[in-house]
Amino acid sequence: MDASVLITALCLVLVIEGIPLFLAPARMRRAARELADLDSRVLRLIGLAAMLLGAGLLLLTRS
Known part of the structure; x- marks a missing residue:
């Protein structure tokens, strides 16, 4: 695997994670509070x- 693939994947993660923070910051705060209240299990x-879902989808799209 080329390092550029890993860097590209990490960049896409940042973009996808940033979308809800940019579009709905109040909802993200509420979701973070609700996540903090959940049990660790x-x-x-x-x-x-x-x-598992991500790995499964990756396997499906790579083959």
Whole structure:
């Protein structure tokens, strides 16, 4: 894997993460408060589901 692919992927993550902060900052604050109130186990499950979904989609699109 070329380093430029990794840099491109990280740049796209920043763009995608920045869109809701730019468009709806008040909603993002509310969502952050709600996330802070969630149990750690729930957050881990959400993180695991996101990673598995991302890896699965990556595998589907790369083959």
